[in-house]
Amino acid sequence: MTNLTLSPALGWPLGTAICVIMLVCAVAQIVLHIRRRSQSDETVWACARRSMICALVAIMALTPSIVSSTNSRAINTTDVVVAVDVTGSMAVADAQYGSDEQLSRLDVAKQAVKDIAAMYPNSSFAALRFGASGTLDVPLTPDSKAIDNWADTLAPESTSISAGSTLDVPIDQLLLTCKSIHDQHPDDAIVLYLISDGEQTSSKTRRTFSSLRRYLSDAFTVAVGSEQGGNIPVTGDGVEEGDTQWVTDPETGEPGVSRMNADEMNAIADELSGTAIQLNATTTMSGGDSKEASSKWRVTQTSKQRTRTVAMVWPFAIAVALLLTFEAGAWITQSRRLL
Template identity: 55%
Template structure:
């Protein structure tokens, strides 16, 4: 809705001073014309009227007549969900449970968790990262949930022959670059990080901290899959198991809940340990997902559109009239 008003370009003080000067000039023109008329001056009534109108128009322009329009601006910020999935050989162990008492591989539990995450964040964008012997961004940020679903379905554990031990910190650098890129491209978005892993750390080196990622995320959750009982690690060769080189016997992998909780602590995030009763869909993180969804904010603003051009045209016409009259009078005097 628009309304008419005044919004002096020079401010109310400056505009009032200019208007006062112009009004004084207009009054002076009238007074001088009245006095000169009595003395027989050649100034016509139209000349006086023309000059008075010019002063009045300038006075009005000093107050800058405007149309004041109220508009509503709409800002939409969405959520960017980054999902990291462990694909080390130990993720093939059949000791995980996800919402039922049936045993399944840790990677299958991870796939179910990813499906729940995608379902919990409608109207969001997703990015997918896998971590094995190295970390890689498999799916750049996209609003296409089918891309994430297809990525999850295609996940497979790494071949143990290409693995020299597992450590989640290999994903820190590529993940840091990915998160920074998302934050730079979408500074108003909220970024939520999910890491799905069994927490197993088999290399001797001390794991690097994930705390550097906190600068780019708004929330985080580490999802643990597997059991503390553990199980044998299947080999890519059917019917065989990955051998522990120190014993020559099939290696046993155990979910490291302590490592999972340490990861969550470094990220200032939450922990979900999946089981027959606990899933991502039933966890507190899913209940809080609603606060990280698309946010639509509307703000009312006042817009001022100056309307000075009609007065400027009228002033130009009066000045042209004044100039024409002056030229005609000068020629007569010659």
């Protein structure tokens, strides 16, 4: 579907002002020609030519354009993969994000995800959560709003199904996701953000993340929480709002304390040859964008239909150029006659 419209390149106020001025000049040229017809040697063609130049410039000031519908979209060849920890310890309210306000670790993670999406405009994103298992929730998409909406849905997994914190849980899903992206777009830059409190409560030895390096251009580990820690609230369908219960440490019988493990997050960053970021009252995701982000673009087809406005000034510009050429020729001819 194609429609004609006006879309002033200089903005409506300035475009309208120029249009009005040029139309006034066009009318003034005709009026002056009629009044001075007996006293001037200006021809009708000369008057018409000058009036048309003014009229065409007036039209160009309003920038005639064609609006067409398209499913094509130019996207940056940077693919951002975000993995967020949703184990029970992420419900601990000991985290901060650019202020002294105490928030749950997962709430800080949500804000971080939204800021990450904003740092890479017109890029593609994939998102997964991990707790007892790793799940790809959002396959690769150029829709950053889908990532924002996904972040809003994040919630700590139920205490009844939680098997403790095992930081290597997302490795298999991340390998599948990053390999798939790399195979589809081998020239893209792939950037990983792993958001967690770094707590490892499983007795199993954690697997290394180094196997992901072959597919990644850059990586960041983002630690949330505090080293002082806090009690872990019981989460699940059976827990009523306002009824705060704490997860009990089986060894002491007292409410368990979860602490952010910055050393573990630093170790994972080293395995990924990436950068470790620790979010707190003074540190947010600002400045956490990758230097390896791509500067290239590609055109892709999307299911969402959008409109594109294309200026159609060139026919009028050609006409003005021709008329100005005639005007210059007439002026040169008249100048020679006067010599």
